[in-house]
Structure formats: C-alpha cells, structure tokens
Amino acid sequence: MLTQSEENYLKAIYSLSEDQKESISTNLLAEKMSTKPSSVTDMVKKLSDKELISYQKYQGCELTAIGKKTALQIIRKHRLWEVFLVNKLNFGWDEVHEIAEQLEHIQSAKLTDHLEEYLGYPKVDPHGDPIPDKNGIFEKINKSIALSDVNLKGKGSVVGVEDGSSGFFQFLKRYEIGLGTEIQVMEKFDFDLSVLVLINGKEISFSSVVANKIFIQVK
Amino acid sequence: MLTQSEENYLKAIYSLSEDQKESISTNLLAEKMSTKPSSVTDMVKKLSDKELISYQKYQGCELTAIGKKTALQIIRKHRLWEVFLVNKLNFGWDEVHEIAEQLEHIQSAKLTDHLEEYLGYPKVDPHGDPIPDKNGIFEKINKSIALSDVNLKGKGSVVGVEDGSSGFFQFLKRYEIGLGTEIQVMEKFDFDLSVLVLINGKEISFSSVVANKIFIQVK
C-alpha cells in the first residue's frame, strides 16, 4: 500500500526515465517534483527499502521491474479517468489533468477494470498518450515526434502535447490547435530554434519552447 | 481547503447529529471515528478554529452552518459516486461504500456537478439515502422507518439500510433482502426487542441489532 506521495514519485521517475536511459539524479527529480533535493533523498531511500527503485548514494535512482509496473498502473488509472472526463462528462481535454491527478490515486483494481470496460477499452487518452492494460502493456502506436524534430516540409497531424499547465492549453486554443490538427513545417531557424509552420492555411511562428511540446504523427 | 481527515470528521459529526439533537461528545465521536478521545480533542480544536464547528471545552461540539454545508457537500459527492458505480459500472450496492469513501474527497465542484448531470440528477443513492443538491438541500421524501419501530402487522418495502460493514451486507444477501423487498412485521418481542417478520412467504426472526438497521417505507 503506497501513499499518494510515493505514487507521485514513482510516476515522476518513470516519466523522466522515458526521456533518458541513465539513472535519475536527485536534483532532476527534485525539480520534477517541485521539491528540495533533501526531501528527494529521504523519499528515494524509502522507495528503495520497498524495492520499487534501485538506489546507491550519490548515484541517482532507477525503477525496478516492480516499480515500473506500479508506475504504469498509476498512469493507466490517470489516463482512463481522463478518457472518462472527456468522453462521458464532457470536459475539455485541457481541463482534465488536475482532476485525473487526484483520481489516479483511488485504490481499487476492480474499479479501474470496470471503468476500462465501460469506456470500451480505449487505447489512448485525450492527449494522445497510450493507456497501459492491466498488465502494464501498451502499444507504442503513436510514434509521435516533437514539432522541433520534424524535417523541413514535414507534414502531419497533432497526436499529443506535453506540459500540463493551463497556460499552454490557452495558447493552443488561441491558435485553434487540437488533436488531429494538420501542421506542416515550412521553415526552421537555427539561430533560435524556432519553426515556421502552416496551420489551416495560415503561417505561424513557434518558439522552440512551443515546438518541443507539440507532437505530430508524420505521414 | 480541508484535509481528508478533517472532511471525515465533519461527516461523522453530521451523521451523529442526525441521530441526536444535543452536541456530540468527544467519546462518541472517537468511537465513530475509530480513534482515541485525545485525538478527537486535537481535531475539534482545529475544526473550531476554522469555524466549521462550535466547541467549548468539556461540552462537546456541534456543526456551524458552514460546517453543515461542507459536510453535506461531501455526502453529496459520496452518494453521487455510489450511483455512478452501481448504475454505470455495474457494481453491486453492497460493494460501493469503500470506493465512494475515497472518491468523496476528490476536489472539483465542476466534476461533481457534471457527474450529477451525467447521472440524470438522481434523488437517492443505491442505499435509498437522499442526495443533497449543490446547495446542500435534499428532499426527505424517504420517511423510512427502522424495522424495530414498525407497528405490529406493519408492512412495507425496504428503502435503505444503515451500517456500512460488509458483514452486514453478507447477512442481507443470505436472506435475499435488497431494495424493494417486501417485509411485514408479524410479532414483536419486548424481552429482547427482536421481531418476527415475513419475507417472501418465510418467517424470519431478527435481533434488535438487525431490526435497527433495516429501513422500510410503510404503505
């Protein structure tokens, strides 16, 4: 039985492990969790005692097989609840993250499985992220790529975004960008890593910050 | 912003206030919360500081108007989630209490309201208890009465039960008692306050403990 805090740490470690293969440093994890490195040290010791992560002093941490499976179950719940909120309760995909952060901690495997069935076994959440099944297995069907990594003249449709802040969603709304929106990269500027894209016939310039957060599936 | 513990105390105080008009004693609340009186003293001080209850040393506590409203919002969430679990996810009415105990603490008024709409504005939960609206108002349409209080030869259908323990639900299942089951009180024994009832053509004797927990709507 894990506390909400422990679950959030596991999720954060999993998320960071997706971006980089090496072990996760204390400082990096502290930043992700919006807390202090000393607090992280305390927590990784605890999670290590529970054999959910491997941890050596000064060497960062890494999920064990059990830890990874546990993290995936939390992610599974988060994404299923997001589907519920958007598909059944008519929330916008830009307002479900915070609520799902709470719902993901509800303890009942039966509830999760019933919810999944009720939703018709969805494969992806409203942000385009894949939903692990009860064994933690999910298809990496969305070989999505950040706008910043798309080749010149590359074209595709939006399948997901990173960053959960509402400010970013406001931004997307302003430019009428949603799941499925067609985007083509017209020019790439090396000096500031910004990109000029074509959306609905209009040319728009995106900073590298934005270009790193919008993911499209190239055709 | 209240902690889950604070919310649970408010709910308990509300529940006890339903049974008796006087202020709630520390010991009684401790028993209800399955904790020690000293812990209760600490908590009622905190809730009193927040003006959710009125509390005078050695005099017990009582919900303020704001405290009552807050408690009713938690109860509202609990019961709406129970309806969801039973009506949408096909849970039995005897297995939803524990999960609803967790879901009732999810913080989002918008979620609660959307859920209510999605469920079609139900008036009662699967146990027959009324669901308060967003202003904390609910109809006391179910003038249900405990089996122990039904007059001799009184007849009616089950509209609710008290006690959330799974043992009790097992008991009900064993005797095939559910919402709507017809019950008639055939005899009442003063010496042990037990009752002899007629259910589905069979005569069954209920102890006073049980008779206090089954509520019927007399015709």
Place this chain on the structure above:
DNA sequence: GTTAATTTTTAGACAAGTCTAAAAATTAAC
C-alpha cells in the same frame, strides 16, 4: 455535599513528508 467513577483534556512522543543549513562526496577546471 463529599467521595468515586467517568469523561475530557493536556503533555509528551512518534511517523510521514517536508524544510533549511551545513557537511560530505562527486565532478569540473585549470
């Protein structure tokens, strides 16, 4: 209307999760 039983509160302690400030280890710089 004292004394006894019960209830309630206080005082001090503990675990979880966090913090600050200081010490220790690692990494980088020259």
Place this chain on the structure above:
DNA sequence: GTTAATTTTTAGACTTGTCTAAAAATTAAC
C-alpha cells in the same frame, strides 16, 4: 592532480494526525 564548483546527503526542525499516560473537569453515587 590539486583546487573549486556542483551535487548530494546528513542533521535537526516543523506540521499533521495519531498515540499513551497522567492530570483536570464533570457527572454520578451514596
């Protein structure tokens, strides 16, 4: 390959919610 900068850990403290044990207040008993 020492010295300096950075990262990480330790030590001690704070908060929340709980506990035990003892003291204080209330209620009951005679």
